[in-house]
Amino acid sequence: MAIVQLKGITRVYKSGSLAVEALRGIDLQIAEGNFVSIMGASGSGKSTLMNILGCLDKPTEGSYNLGGEDVSTFDKSRLAKIRNRMLGFVFQSFHLLPRTSALENVELPLLYSDDNLSWKEIHKRAREALEIVGLGDRTDHNPNELSGGQQQRVAIARALVSNPKILLADEPTGNLDSRTTLEIVELFQKLNKGGLTIIMVTHEPDIARFSNRIITLRDGLMSSDKTIEPLNALQALENWKDEEKIQQESEVQS
Amino acid sequence: MKVSAVPYVALKALRRNRMRTLLTALGIVIGVAAVITMVGLGQGASSEVQEQVNRLGQNVVLVFPGARQLGGVSIGGGSANTLTIEDAHAIRDEIPEVVAASPEVRSQRVLVYGNQNWHTRIYGQSADYLQIRQWPIESGRMFSDEDVERASLVAVVGQTVVDELFEGSDPIGETVRVRGLPIEIIGVLSRKGMSLMGSVQDDIMIVPYTTAFQRISGRSHAMVINVQVYDEQSMAIAQEKITDLLRERHRLAPYQEDDFTVQTQEDVAEAATETSRIMTWLLASIAGVSLFVGGIGIMNVMLVSVTERTREVGLRLAVGARSPDVLLQFLIEAVVLCLLGGIGGILLGVLATEVIATYAGWPALFSTEAMVVAVGVSAAVSAAVGVFFGFYPAWKASRLDPIVALRTE
Numbered sequence: 001m002a003i004v005q006l007k008g009i010t011r012v013y014k015s016g017s018l019a020v021e022a023l024r025g026i027d028l029q030i031a032e033g034n035f036v037s038i039m040g041a042s043g044s045g046k047s048t049l050m051n052i053l054g055c056l057d058k059p060t061e062g063s064y065n066l067g068g069e070d071v072s073t074f075d076k077s078r079l080a081k082i083r084n085r086m087l088g089f090v091f092q093s094f095h096l097l098p099r100t101s102a103l104e105n106v107e108l109p110l111l112y113s114d115d116n117l118s119w120k121e122i123h124k125r126a127r128e129a130l131e132i133v134g135l136g137d138r139t140d141h142n143p144n145e146l147s148g149g150q151q152q153r154v155a156i157a158r159a160l161v162s163n164p165k166i167l168l169a170d171e172p173t174g175n176l177d178s179r180t181t182l183e184i185v186e187l188f189q190k191l192n193k194g195g196l197t198i199i200m201v202t203h204e205p206d207i208a209r210f211s212n213r214i215i216t217l218r219d220g221l222m223s224s225d226k227t228i229e230p231l232n233a234l235q236a237l238e239n240w241k242d243e244e245k246i247q248q249e250s251e252v253q254s
Numbered sequence: 255m256k257v258s259a260v261p262y263v264a265l266k267a268l269r270r271n272r273m274r275t276l277l278t279a280l281g282i283v284i285g286v287a288a289v290i291t292m293v294g295l296g297q298g299a300s301s302e303v304q305e306q307v308n309r310l311g312q313n314v315v316l317v318f319p320g321a322r323q324l325g326g327v328s329i330g331g332g333s334a335n336t337l338t339i340e341d342a343h344a345i346r347d348e349i350p351e352v353v354a355a356s357p358e359v360r361s362q363r364v365l366v367y368g369n370q371n372w373h374t375r376i377y378g379q380s381a382d383y384l385q386i387r388q389w390p391i392e393s394g395r396m397f398s399d400e401d402v403e404r405a406s407l408v409a410v411v412g413q414t415v416v417d418e419l420f421e422g423s424d425p426i427g428e429t430v431r432v433r434g435l436p437i438e439i440i441g442v443l444s445r446k447g448m449s450l451m452g453s454v455q456d457d458i459m460i461v462p463y464t465t466a467f468q469r470i471s472g473r474s475h476a477m478v479i480n481v482q483v484y485d486e487q488s489m490a491i492a493q494e495k496i497t498d499l500l501r502e503r504h505r506l507a508p509y510q511e512d513d514f515t516v517q518t519q520e521d522v523a524e525a526a527t528e529t530s531r532i533m534t535w536l537l538a539s540i541a542g543v544s545l546f547v548g549g550i551g552i553m554n555v556m557l558v559s560v561t562e563r564t565r566e567v568g569l570r571l572a573v574g575a576r577s578p579d580v581l582l583q584f585l586i587e588a589v590v591l592c593l594l595g596g597i598g599g600i601l602l603g604v605l606a607t608e609v610i611a612t613y614a615g616w617p618a619l620f621s622t623e624a625m626v627v628a629v630g631v632s633a634a635v636s637a638a639v640g641v642f643f644g645f646y647p648a649w650k651a652s653r654l655d656p657i658v659a660l661r662t663e
């Protein structure tokens with residue numbers, strides 16, 4: 001049973017007499033444990049699809065079954081609960097609270113959880129999530145004391161802290177340099193190996209090749225859906241390091 | 255949402271913007287402090303008025319000249335020369351309820367003693383004036399009825415005069431000059447403090463009214479007649495009888511209005527209390543306006559804050575916050591802001607009141623009960639201000655669409 005099942009999803013934006021069809025009938029199934037990239041030019045509908053997948057928006061027509069529940073009929077409050085319980089979000093611009101420590105940023109989703117955890121448990125889980133992304137020693141740092149890659153890791157820890165079923169990443173490497181990008185993708189692959197379903201929007205084909213399925217949208221329809229053998233990000237990172245080393249050495253020689 | 259997380263999140267947000275929090279709360283601090291100070295001072299003034307009225311003397315009736323018609327036009331109370339010394343004598347002699355009556359005449363003169371001089375008020379009174387006013391002599395003696403009859407050049411003086419003219423040394427037996435007229439000091443009055451109108455009552459010299467009329471003021475009519483009545487129950491009757499007597503003496507026809515005013519101690523007290531009450535209300539309302547302005551400041555800052563933190567709101571919604579959670583967060587922020595201001599305002603207000611009261615020499619203004627009430631009411635009012643002015647911004651924040659909010663730059 002696929003964790004995500006979309007059937008005949010359309011999304012029409014109406015402004016006055018003008019109606020824009022952002023999605024024109026998407027059928028999509030994503031199995032648990034998949035690492036999916038969604039690609040497409042701007043205006044292709046990938047952001048709209050991402051909003052619907054993330055339960056931030058509701059389809060005009062069609063049904064969305066998430067983990068066995070038809071969430072397309074849910075009201076705002078139940079959608080908020082689903083987002084808190086099932087989904088983790090990673091954004092291009094990190095969206096960390098300024099002047100707030102990494103630990104407190106990561107704790108945020110737990111404050112809105114219905115599980116009514118003790119403060120001790122909240123601190124513990126946030127610390128664990130930061131350890132998973134390799135920032136166990138940066139818990140007290142504010143975002144402005146962290147590099148871009150580290151900030152995105154904090155954001156990933158925040159997405160992981162409530163043990164979601166799916167990680168939704170919207171251009172997660174768009175603001176990062178190529179080496180940090182590889183590090184983040186490598187983290188994604190590691191999390192995916194642990195069983196986490198990841199759906200990532202990207203416009204860079206190089207990045208998409210680290211996932212095992214690439215879906216391309218065009219004009220609100222799926223134009224291709226390919227399952228591929230992903231590149232190994234760890235390997236790519238090693239190669240990149242080697243290349244840099246060679247480059248540095250040649251610079252020293254000249 | 256976790257219950258204890260609601261105030262936690264609000265406090266965190268306030269701490270992230272410490273300077274702004276302080277400045278915003280300052281508006282409320284000033285508002286609440288102003289209200290507390292005004293109410294406190296009003297209370298102090300009222301209790302002071304009460305004390306003053308008591309110090310006025312016991313069972314005192316005051317007769318003022320005035321309200322005389324001049325060609326059909328009232329020329330105002332106290333302005334007329336309608337009360338004579340004979341009126342005072344008649345009141346004393348013909349009305350059985352009256353114990354004493356002292357015709358009063360005041361003038362401002364410079365006293366000279368050696369190379370010192372001091373500008374003071376000289377009161378002409380009868381020998382029983384101090385008894386009427388319940389004002390004990392501290393040393394020496396009061397002038398006698400004989401002194402009044404002979405228009406003797408003797409006087410008793412208040413403490414301020416002793417301090418200023420004699421620099422504290424014993425003035426009894428010394429002679430001061432008033433426009434060359436030598437007057438012997440025969441007694442010193444005990445200290446009395448401030449009057450109802452705020453003047454220092456101890457800055458005074460009292461001479462026999464005959465002396466005052468004939469040799470100092472040059473007037474022939476009394477400015478006030480101070481009357482003491484036998485007991486409290488007889489006040490109303492005495493008031494009536496004085497009115498009848500004076501109407502008869504002044505030959506007023508039934509259609510003519512009184513050309514004098516008879517006021518009891520209670521009348522004076524009521525008028526004074528009413529005045530101070532109106533002043534308190536007036537000042538407290540003005541202070542209330544400043545609290546209102548502080549509230550608008552809160553609203554303004556909260557609106558700016560919501561706009562500034564649109565992305566934060568979007569993120570909170572994305573990770574699972576519901577609209578009511580966001581509403582509550584911003585509302586609590588506003589309330590906490592106001593309560594902080596309220597606490598600061600209470601402290602500042604009480605401090606300011608105490609300082610002013612000490613300076614003015616008033617008694618303690620806040621009893622423990624009044625204090626508890628003031629603190630409770632101020633806290634409740636600031637919280638209400640927070641809810642009232644914080645609701646709209648909070649509501650605005652809770653209505654944000656997470657997709658739009660997340661995309662805001």
